[in-house]
Amino acid sequence: MEGWIPTKRLKKVVEFSDKFCGNVEPIHRYLYLYFDKFLKVSITDGCAVADIFFSKEFFPFKKVYKISIQHLKGLLKGFDEKKSPVVRMLALDEGLKMDLENMSLNVKAENEEKPSFNLKNPILISKIQLKKFLNNLDFCSITSMEGDLVNIFTNDKKELWGWFHGYNMGVYTCFGKSEVTISRSIPYVTVRHIIKSLSLISDEEISLYLNESDILIKGKGMNINLCSSIDPVRIKVNFDKEFLEYQKINLKELKRILNKIYTSLPSNTRIYLIFGKESYILAEDKNTTITWKIDLKFKYKYLIEINPRKLRSVFSRINENVIIKLNNKKVLFQDNQNYLEIGIKEFSK
Structure with missing residues (x-):
């Protein structure tokens, strides 16, 4: 059966499939074209399965065609959809043919089973x-x-x-x-x-x-x-538990220091965040110790070992103005509906 599909729609489906299937497992970098009332595409990354409406402007066919996402990406790269707003596609028993300007993609028909899932009264x-x-x-x-x-x-x-x-x-x-x-x-x-x-x-x-x-x-x-x-473990969320002290702080200075650590120190460097009457970040790299003072004051002293790269990633996703709460076991950074909890290594009054 012959049909025509919008070039713009084909590009969007291929781009979506590329991101959805990822690059971890090359065996999953395929889209499966099939007909079920409409022209549809099925894709998987090995865990998630997506079933996508492609086009209603197509004649019925029975085969499932397995097409390489990489091949489609290559053919569509630089393809001008204004000059060629539609793509001709021919679905036959022996295979699928797709014509794009002066290029043709031919996919042999095989006994392919598309990735699928059942809807069981969701x-x-x-x-x-x-x-x-x-x-x-x-x-x-x-x-x-x-x-x-x-x-x-x-x-x-x-x-x-x-x-x-x-x-x-x-x-x-x-x-x-x-x-x-x-x-x-x-x-x-x-x-x-x-x-x-x-x-x-x-x-x-x-x-x-x-x-x-x-x-x-x-x-x-x-x-x-x-x-x-x-998950059999029932996770309890309780951010109203007792804290020894809390205050509103701005993360701008902490973010700036973490950016410096990210560019100047190896990823395996031991980094400590110390809160107290004097607050600072301490880094130990071989025979060198570096400290950055922080303009924050607390009643008690808290020593926290941190992963600076991970903490930097978290801080980049929350507002600069947050609430910080501390007790002898945890420090909590709170931003609207996002929360970061870090274990305290040492505590002293």
């Missing part, structure tokens, strides 16, 4: 503004790395939270109200793929669903199923 978790969802997801995953799991859960107030703990830091963010109680863990790599790909779309709002054990994201013309594991 239950609404929450409706949320896309921009807020991406910002919150970015914040709660920024200290993670490949191999880590990012936690999505609800608290006793039925609020939906994101959380990760590592490098002596816990990052928390509140997405908003939740209709159900859940506790799920999603691979870090997939979380970053979701952030990068969904940043490309123009939807104002998305809906989150519980699809059996998985989390389902619904947008306009798009369903994304996130593989997840049920």
